Amino acid sequence: MAHSQNPPVFTLAEARTIGQPxxxxxxxxxxxxxxxxxxLALLQDTLLIETLAHFxxxxxPERVVHARAAAAWGEFEVTHxxxxxxxxxxxxxxxxxxxxxxxxSTVGGATGSAETVRDVRGFSVxxxxxxxxxxxxxxxxxxxxxxxxxxxxxxNRSHKKNPRSNTADxxxxxxxxxxxxxxxxxxxxLFGSRGIPASLRNINGFGVHTYKLVAVDGxxxxxxxxxxxxxxxxxxxxxxxxxxxGENADYHTADLFNAIENGDxxxxxxxxxxxxxxxxxxxxxxIFDITKTWPHKDFPLLPVGNMTLNKNPHNYFEDVEQAxxxxxxMVPGISVTPDPMLQARMFAYPDAQRYRLGVNxxxxxxxxALSRVYTPYERDGAASFNGNYGGEPNYVRSDFxxxxxxxxxxxxxxxxxxxxxxxxxxxxDADFAQATELWNIFGTQPGEQEGFVKNVAGAIQDIPKKLxxxxxxxxxxxxxxxxxxxxxxxxxxxxxxxxAQSQESARSYQLIFDVQVSQDRTGIFVAARPLTPIGIVSxxxxxGPRASLPAPTVFxxxxxxxxxxxxHDKRQxxxxxxxxxxxxGEVQSIIRLSSGSYCKIKKPLILMSSVKVANEFEQIDxxxxxxxxxxxxxxxxxxxxxxLPSSHGNNTPKRLPPSMRVVKSDFISAATAEIHNSGxxxxxxxxxxxxxxxxxxxxxxxSDASREIILMPIEDKPPPLxxxxxxxxxxxxxxxxLRPSWGLRKSLMVVxxxxxxxxxxxxxxxxxxxxxxxxxxxxxxxxxxxxKSRSSxxxxxxxxxxxYVNGRGxxxxxxxxxxxxxxxx
Ligand code: HEM
Numbered sequence: 001m002a003h004s005q006n007p008p009v010f011t012l013a014e015a016r017t018i019g020q021p022x023x024x025x026x027x028x029x030x031x032x033x034x035x036x037x038x039x040l041a042l043l044q045d046t047l048l049i050e051t052l053a054h055f056x057x058x059x060x061p062e063r064v065v066h067a068r069a070a071a072a073w074g075e076f077e078v079t080h081x082x083x084x085x086x087x088x089x090x091x092x093x094x095x096x097x098x099x100x101x102x103x104x105s106t107v108g109g110a111t112g113s114a115e116t117v118r119d120v121r122g123f124s125v126x127x128x129x130x131x132x133x134x135x136x137x138x139x140x141x142x143x144x145x146x147x148x149x150x151x152x153x154x155x156n157r158s159h160k161k162n163p164r165s166n167t168a169d170x171x172x173x174x175x176x177x178x179x180x181x182x183x184x185x186x187x188x189x190l191f192g193s194r195g196i197p198a199s200l201r202n203i204n205g206f207g208v209h210t211y212k213l214v215a216v217d218g219x220x221x222x223x224x225x226x227x228x229x230x231x232x233x234x235x236x237x238x239x240x241x242x243x244x245x246g247e248n249a250d251y252h253t254a255d256l257f258n259a260i261e262n263g264d265x266x267x268x269x270x271x272x273x274x275x276x277x278x279x280x281x282x283x284x285x286x287i288f289d290i291t292k293t294w295p296h297k298d299f300p301l302l303p304v305g306n307m308t309l310n311k312n313p314h315n316y317f318e319d320v321e322q323a324x325x326x327x328x329x330m331v332p333g334i335s336v337t338p339d340p341m342l343q344a345r346m347f348a349y350p351d352a353q354r355y356r357l358g359v360n361x362x363x364x365x366x367x368x369a370l371s372r373v374y375t376p377y378e379r380d381g382a383a384s385f386n387g388n389y390g391g392e393p394n395y396v397r398s399d400f401x402x403x404x405x406x407x408x409x410x411x412x413x414x415x416x417x418x419x420x421x422x423x424x425x426x427x428x429d430a431d432f433a434q435a436t437e438l439w440n441i442f443g444t445q446p447g448e449q450e451g452f453v454k455n456v457a458g459a460i461q462d463i464p465k466k467l468x469x470x471x472x473x474x475x476x477x478x479x480x481x482x483x484x485x486x487x488x489x490x491x492x493x494x495x496x497x498x499x500a501q502s503q504e505s506a507r508s509y510q511l512i513f514d515v516q517v518s519q520d521r522t523g524i525f526v527a528a529r530p531l532t533p534i535g536i537v538s539x540x541x542x543x544g545p546r547a548s549l550p551a552p553t554v555f556x557x558x559x560x561x562x563x564x565x566x567x568h569d570k571r572q573x574x575x576x577x578x579x580x581x582x583x584x585g586e587v588q589s590i591i592r593l594s595s596g597s598y599c600k601i602k603k604p605l606i607l608m609s610s611v612k613v614a615n616e617f618e619q620i621d622x623x624x625x626x627x628x629x630x631x632x633x634x635x636x637x638x639x640x641x642x643x644l645p646s647s648h649g650n651n652t653p654k655r656l657p658p659s660m661r662v663v664k665s666d667f668i669s670a671a672t673a674e675i676h677n678s679g680x681x682x683x684x685x686x687x688x689x690x691x692x693x694x695x696x697x698x699x700x701x702x703s704d705a706s707r708e709i710i711l712m713p714i715e716d717k718p719p720p721l722x723x724x725x726x727x728x729x730x731x732x733x734x735x736x737x738l739r740p741s742w743g744l745r746k747s748l749m750v751v752x753x754x755x756x757x758x759x760x761x762x763x764x765x766x767x768x769x770x771x772x773x774x775x776x777x778x779x780x781x782x783x784x785x786x787x788k789s790r791s792s793x794x795x796x797x798x799x800x801x802x803x804y805v806n807g808r809g810x811x812x813x814x815x816x817x818x819x820x821x822x823x824x825x
Contacts, residue, residue, distance in 0.1 A: 012046055013054070022047060060321065061356045062111045065156050066122040069105035070115075070200055070253035071320040072260055074309035076100050076127060076270070082304055085221060085274060086213040088333030090129035091304055099128040101366055102309055103323060104140075104200045104256070108159040114245035115252040116236060118195040118455065119159075120186075123205035123227065124325040125307065128370045135329040136225050137349070140203040141190065143434075144290040145183030147425060149344030155180070171463045178470035181427045182291050184478060185435040191455040192438075193448060194233060196241045200252045201259060201266035202234035209327070209342040210287045212335040213274065220335065222275040222287055224294060226301055227268040238455065257312055265310045271301035288339040289425060292434060323366040324353040332407065360384045374403050435478040453482065457489035547579070547695045547705040564612065564693050566703075567622060567629040576703075578696045579612045583636045610634050636691075 010022040029045040030038070041048060076090065076098045083092040090098040105122035106115060121140040126133055146155050158176030162169035177183055189195070197203045207225030214220045236244070244251045259266065273294050275287065285292045313319035326349030327342060336342060353361045359381035361367060376389040377396055393400050442448040460471050468490070476483030547566050568575045617630035692706035 013050055025051075063105075063356065064352060065107055066105035066124075067111045068109045068113050068115065069103050069122070069320065070256045071101065071103040071313060071316075071323065072256060072309040073311040073313070073319070074100045074102060074265075074307060076125075076305055076307045078305040079269075080303050080305065082213070082272065082302070083216075085215060085223070085272070086333040087216050088129075088134070088213075088331050089131055090127050090134065090331065091333070099370065100307055100309075101126045101128075101319070101323060102307070103320060103325065104203070104252075108156070112249065114249040116196060116241040116244040118190065118238070118241070118459075120190060121197060121200070121203055123203070125205070125227075126323070126325055126329070126366075127331075129331050130371050131331040132369045132371050132373070133329045133367070134331040134334065135325045135327060136205075136207050137325045137327050137345070138205050138207045138225065138227075140197070140205060141186060141194070142204075142206040142208060142226075142293045143186045143189065144208055144341065145177070145186045146180060147182055147289045147291050147341060149341050149348075151180060152341075152344070152348075155183075170459055171467060174460055174463050174467050174471050178467060178474055181474055181477075182425070182431050184432060184474055185291050185438065188435045188438045188452070188478065191459070192442060192452050193235045195455065196236045196238065197252070198234035198236045199259075200256045202229050202231050204228055204233060205268060208290050209339050210275075210337050211342075212337055213272070214333050214335050220277065222277065222280055222337065224273045224299075226271040226273065227307065228271065228301075230267040230269065230306075238458070256309075260309055260312050265308050267309075268307045270304045270307060272304055273299040273301060275299055284430075286425070288337060290339065290341050291431060318364075319366050322357055322361070322364045324349070324357060324361050324364070326350055326353065358382050360386075376401070376403070429477075432477050439479045439482065449481075449485070453485040453489055456482075457486050457493065460486075461490060461493060547693050547703045562635070562691065563631055563633055565620075565629060565631045566617065566695060567627050570626050570628050576695045576697045577614045579632075580694045580696065581610045581612065581634050581636075582692050582694075583609075584690055584692060610636065 010025050012022065015021075025047065028041050028048045030042065031040045033039045043049070078091060078094050078096045081092055081094050086092070090096065103122070103124045105124070106113065106117060106119045107122060108119055109115075109117065122137070123140055124135065124137045126135050146152060155176060157163075158172045161167055162172060177187060194203075205225075205227030210222050210224060212220040213223045248254065256266070273296070275283070275294065280287050285294065287294070326346070328346035328350055330336070336346065357364060360383050362369075362373070363384065363386045373386075376392040376394060379388050379394060392402065439449065439452075442452055456471070456475065460468050463471070472483045472486050475486060546568065547564065564579060564581065566576060566579070612632050612634060617632045620629050620631050622629040690706050693704060694701055695703040
């Protein structure tokens, strides 16, 4: 503040003419205080009323898009004269300097949103030229998502928040793009490493549209504007971006502000690409379609000048929030083209600004042209403060006006002529060609293709399967490798896409069945590959919640993926806190013995457990308004083999016949068996699997549901699991049973679910005993107790005994937990 010589005195907004200046703006005028307390405020206290009333009106509408931004003032200096191309004075004459205001924004986020996010960056520059303001309102990527302006509001809504939940919604995003695939090229840019800049000082800027440069003789060339940062493009890893977004929402603004404050001024070089109108007529790329670029090899970048940002805003609201950039602000020598997006923008921006800033927004400090403005036919209106043209005639064609006519502008070219109508450019292979080129360029930079795939996979992993499939199909058209890699990425993250599903489920339903059973010293192995759902049974107890397991929609490889749905009456509260999902199997063999009699053998086959706590469920729309419905996804990683426990009651043999072989059969869940050791006696072997869900509230079973599945064949038999395989980290559920036991140092029963998830199955080490001892490192994480989640992390280790419990999940009994190995974090 430069007031030290003549400091101002506090006053009211319209300074007082009677009475005193404001002695203390922190005190209201009130009746004398009574009883040692406060007193009545008075309407006559203009200071109080003005202060409160103005505060209520401090906000103006934020920009409907590009609301979040940083900005700075600077200077553009011509380094290469292009007066042969354009009459625009600010681009002509080496050394010519022009004041600029630059604003760099994210697109989707609101004013206070985090800056280090994956988004396009807006790149707006206002040149305060001697011929009026010229604005380049571009982006940091060279292409755009749509080419028909009527789609623009939809595009942006799909990138913003869900209208119901007010949360970011990947489903909306991909739903829009899968159904409007002309944007695939822009998506390639957005999900590449440039999608998150390291700094706003290190991004490109593109005018994106094709403009015209008009020469002194009226001839023109088409052109595109490019800004390149002198310091090169630099990006931020998604991990750093997430961290920075969490720690400092203003990360990019602070970086730009501090750099300029420290004299480290960012500089960009402005280039143009130019194209002869004749070339445009036959060039294979439509130059008025902003989903396309012009190849640099055909249209090289011609340098024009450097733009340096050297001054921070003196006040953000006045300089930046009130700034109004618009592609319609053009100086002579640069002209519009029949690009429908550009045409629409020329209306949309001033319209938005009249609404956002008021009809006289051009008079505001950051928009006021340096050259003389004379528009007596635009006057009055709210908040006019430019003298309002005094007594100058307020109608056209007056003999009394002091103004003289300006120069006639160059006419539009004929090329765009033709019949007016809806001329949609349908999405074709041509829309994928440049995206493919970009993918190939990614291939020349280490890690770029992988990064792209990872970024997209991360964004689509939780969207509906149909949309996942659509997204993969769309990117597969760019290059089949992208589809394959996306698929692999999703598979490895356990987020299987629907394209895999369509193939796999088709295969699954062939109902071919082939199980191999063999034995070694540790037990009997059944090699099997799941899975297909074939039925659903749902149950309800005690009037509690209803649980159901709708048909899993995705199958690929080994993981079985499904959805668990729980619904209950709206009036009930806290109806469930834990749901235990188990995958159970049973082998049923009927073997004809040499004596002629039959032996029936039933064996539990696989038992895997996964526990879902209440806060892992999301509420979904229920058809019935009196019902609340939740759902969660689960999956089981089915082992390629399992060990059959050998003890199964007194009436059946302890082991299956050693050389029993199950051969392929054509019909469901049945296979012919032969027993070699006692004279090739045939039998049958049925294997059934089911998934069961048990819903608990306060430790009591409230409801259950189950569904049967069948197995698919497997080629190779992997080695059996050993106790050493359990050295991983498991999530501890069932904290209530754990808590009372802390002090006792006794064995305690805890239920664990594998995080990977991997099956907690145990080899059959001891005859007659279905458990073995393994060392587990258990950890609790965000345990849910009804709706309250406990976040204390508890680590402990101890000897763990694995056992199958009640057919309802893997329970581990942990013996002798030593206190020094237990710690709370
Ligand atoms: C039909 C298409 C489009 C429409 C209707 C549209 C509309 C708008 C509107 C209404 C604003 C807010 C203006 C304000 O309140 O001051 C805006 C901001 C912006 N738009 Fe667009 N836009 C379109 C396409 C584009 C394209 C293709 C680009 C990039 C090439 C772009 C870049 C920007 C930028 C950078 C801003 C922020 C301006 C600033 O810094 O104040 N827009 N757009």
